[in-house]
Amino acid sequence: MSLEARGIEVWRGRGRVAGPLSLEVLPGEVLAVVGPNGAGKSSLLAALSGELRCKSGDVFLEGRALHQWPYLERAQRLGVLPQESSLGFGFTALEVALLGRSPHARRGGDASDLDIARAALDATDTQHLASRAYTTLSGGERQRVQLARVLAQLWTPPEHGHRYLLLDEPTASLDLSHQHLVLERARAFAKDGGAVLTVLHDLNLAARYADRIAVLDQGRCVETGTPSGVLTPGLIASTFGLQVEVVARPDLPGPLVIPLGRAPAPP
Amino acid sequence: MSASEAMPVPAARPVPSRLPGAGPWMTLGLLLALMVLASLAVGSMTVPPSAILGSLWEVLGLGEASHQLDARQRAVLLTLRLPRVLMGVMVGGVLAATGAALQALFRNPLVEPGLLGTSSGAALGAVLAIVVDVTLAAHVGPLRMLVVPAAAFVGALGATLLALRLGTGGGRTDTPRVLLAGVAVSAGAFAGMGLLTHSATDAQLRSITFWSLGSLGGASWETVGAAALPLAVTLGVLLSEARALNLMLLGEREAWHLGVDVERLKRKLILAAALGVGAAVAFCGMIGFVGLLVPALLRIALGPDHRRLLAASALSGASLLLASDLLARTLAAPSELPVGALTSVLGVPAFIALLARKGAA
Numbered sequence: 286m287s288l289e290a291r292g293i294e295v296w297r298g299r300g301r302v303a304g305p306l307s308l309e310v311l312p313g314e315v316l317a318v319v320g321p322n323g324a325g326k327s328s329l330l331a332a333l334s335g336e337l338r339c340k341s342g343d344v345f346l347e348g349r350a351l352h353q354w355p356y357l358e359r360a361q362r363l364g365v366l367p368q369e370s371s372l373g374f375g376f377t378a379l380e381v382a383l384l385g386r387s388p389h390a391r392r393g394g395d396a397s398d399l400d401i402a403r404a405a406l407d408a409t410d411t412q413h414l415a416s417r418a419y420t421t422l423s424g425g426e427r428q429r430v431q432l433a434r435v436l437a438q439l440w441t442p443p444e445h446g447h448r449y450l451l452l453d454e455p456t457a458s459l460d461l462s463h464q465h466l467v468l469e470r471a472r473a474f475a476k477d478g479g480a481v482l483t484v485l486h487d488l489n490l491a492a493r494y495a496d497r498i499a500v501l502d503q504g505r506c507v508e509t510g511t512p513s514g515v516l517t518p519g520l521i522a523s524t525f526g527l528q529v530e531v532v533a534r535p536d537l538p539g540p541l542v543i544p545l546g547r548a549p550a551p552p
Numbered sequence: 553m554s555a556s557e558a559m560p561v562p563a564a565r566p567v568p569s570r571l572p573g574a575g576p577w578m579t580l581g582l583l584l585a586l587m588v589l590a591s592l593a594v595g596s597m598t599v600p601p602s603a604i605l606g607s608l609w610e611v612l613g614l615g616e617a618s619h620q621l622d623a624r625q626r627a628v629l630l631t632l633r634l635p636r637v638l639m640g641v642m643v644g645g646v647l648a649a650t651g652a653a654l655q656a657l658f659r660n661p662l663v664e665p666g667l668l669g670t671s672s673g674a675a676l677g678a679v680l681a682i683v684v685d686v687t688l689a690a691h692v693g694p695l696r697m698l699v700v701p702a703a704a705f706v707g708a709l710g711a712t713l714l715a716l717r718l719g720t721g722g723g724r725t726d727t728p729r730v731l732l733a734g735v736a737v738s739a740g741a742f743a744g745m746g747l748l749t750h751s752a753t754d755a756q757l758r759s760i761t762f763w764s765l766g767s768l769g770g771a772s773w774e775t776v777g778a779a780a781l782p783l784a785v786t787l788g789v790l791l792s793e794a795r796a797l798n799l800m801l802l803g804e805r806e807a808w809h810l811g812v813d814v815e816r817l818k819r820k821l822i823l824a825a826a827l828g829v830g831a832a833v834a835f836c837g838m839i840g841f842v843g844l845l846v847p848a849l850l851r852i853a854l855g856p857d858h859r860r861l862l863a864a865s866a867l868s869g870a871s872l873l874l875a876s877d878l879l880a881r882t883l884a885a886p887s888e889l890p891v892g893a894l895t896s897v898l899g900v901p902a903f904i905a906l907l908a909r910k911g912a913a
Binding site: 335336357361365372373375387426438 | 657802810811
């Protein structure tokens with residue numbers, strides 16, 4: 286029972302952008318994927334979500350190849366928050382969240398769907414925007430409403446199996462407090478039995494909220510493990526080209542990473 | 553005092569009820585009923601609306617009416633005006649609903665069926681049939697009146713399929729590419745029409761003008777019967793995909809993640825649009841602006857939810873086309889103006905006002 290990439294290779298045009306690599310995210314955990322720009326994080330996410338077909342290897346959702354899932358059954362289990370969405374039509378925030386219920390909706394929708402959409406807005410601190418047109422929201426507000434839509438999609442567990450939430454840089458356009466809110470939601474989702482895989486740039490957020498961290502570099506997965514096991518000055522210097530000090534904080538779930546400056550280029 | 557204390561979060565107030573309420577349906581339905589009645593009553597011979605309602609009363613078996621139609625009025629209504637009104641309702645409704653659906657599919661409020669090459673392909677087919685008519689007519693005899701519509705229909709499907717084909721690569725239909733291909737196919741069709749027009753006779757030129765500017769004047773019970781099936785199929789397909797169209801507004805990826813078979817939906821809707829627009833152009837020529845203007849205005853009034861927008865567009869498109877046709881028949885009576893020009897006359901100012909308002913907002 287997992288979402289698993291087995292020996293996948295992802296190509297865009299004539300270039301390999303990720304792989305070969307294998308990675309698995311399990312129900313109950315938050316897995317953060319970190320890595321420098323161009324390391325293949327978004328390509329990995331596109332492959333795991335089924336947007337991109339792998340050139341070799343395959344992605345398995347609960348043991349069954351992802352592209353063999355019926356559309357609706359997949360959508361009841363696997364939700365994806367893209368880095369950015371361009372919705373240019375004037376749905377209200379509540380209507381956007383309600384769209385997330387589509388894979389579950391019987392004809393005409395359901396009163397409980399409306400309750401779930403409202404609860405999802407609550408969860409992302411956007412309930413006060415419920416009747417605002419999406420097109421009038423700020424970037425950070427839009428991102429939170431989109432998260433509410435995906436949370437609404439995965440609000441109720443399927444009859445069999447688990448829920449899988451993929452987030453592509455969910456904190457990118459958010460203020461500091463809402464960055465933590467979003468990752469708290471991801472943690473709560475995992476505690477509730479769901480699996481979360483999130484691409485993150487901020488190593489401290491990854492250390493604070495992830496159970497495991499996977500480090501991607503040049504399309505390969507170079508390290509996977511607990512935050513304190515993975516986030517070492519040596520690994521960060523070799524993959525990110527950054528000199529850091531890593532401070533253990535027993536009062537926090539993970540260590541603190543303090544950037545000191547760019548590392549000298551390797552000889 | 554912190555900012556959060558100074559500005560308490562307003563309690564979640566109920567979202568303004570944009571869920572299906574009776575309001576817009578009553579208004580749009582009444583408007584259409586009024587346009588139907590006016591279109592039946594007004595013309596070279598005026599038929600009193602009371603007599604029309606009276607005979608409707610009787611047809612429905614609700615009792616004797618005090619106002620009766622005389623034989624001539626009855627003949628004009630049954631053989632001329634009623635088929636014309638029915639054609640107008642069907643074509644106007646389908647053009648507007650198709651516009652709404654394509655705008656969602658392409659996530660662009662400025663898309664109309666013409667952009668896919670559908671209408672120009674249909675017009676090219678019609679013009680081709682008109683110009684080579686002389687040789688063709690000898691062989692088809694009584695079916696002659698269906699030759700031009702059939703050619704238009706084939707032209708519409710052909711042009712749309714070509715645009716769809718050119719816009720599809722590696723099993724994926726790339727929507728911007730389909731639009732570009734549609735523009736190119738349209739340009740080609742117009743060039744073909746230009747060349748054909750050059751070799752047309754004066755009588756043929758008049759028929760060609762009919763096709764390029766549109767008219768409901770050719771409507772008869774036969775054409776209404778022939779157009780009804782494709783138009784109804786198109787409307788049915790569009791209405792059945794209202795939910796999926798809402799999801800498409802989020803983006804193709806997002807719709808796919810929410811369980812929509814995006815590739816299948818795109819092909820299905822483009823073919824349905826070609827079927828409906830092809831039938832419309834085949835019998836009424838190119839009628840512009842209904843498919844662009846009506847959904848754009850209604851989206852502002854009702855919001856983008858297609859479970860309302862599609863049906864509301866159909867009702868309003870029917871009303872707009874009937875109003876335009878009424879003006880086309882009466883403004884320069886006894887001659888008839890092209891209805892496609894009048895939809896634009898009614899549509900352009902409204903559209904400019906809409907754009908100005910959007911610019912200000």
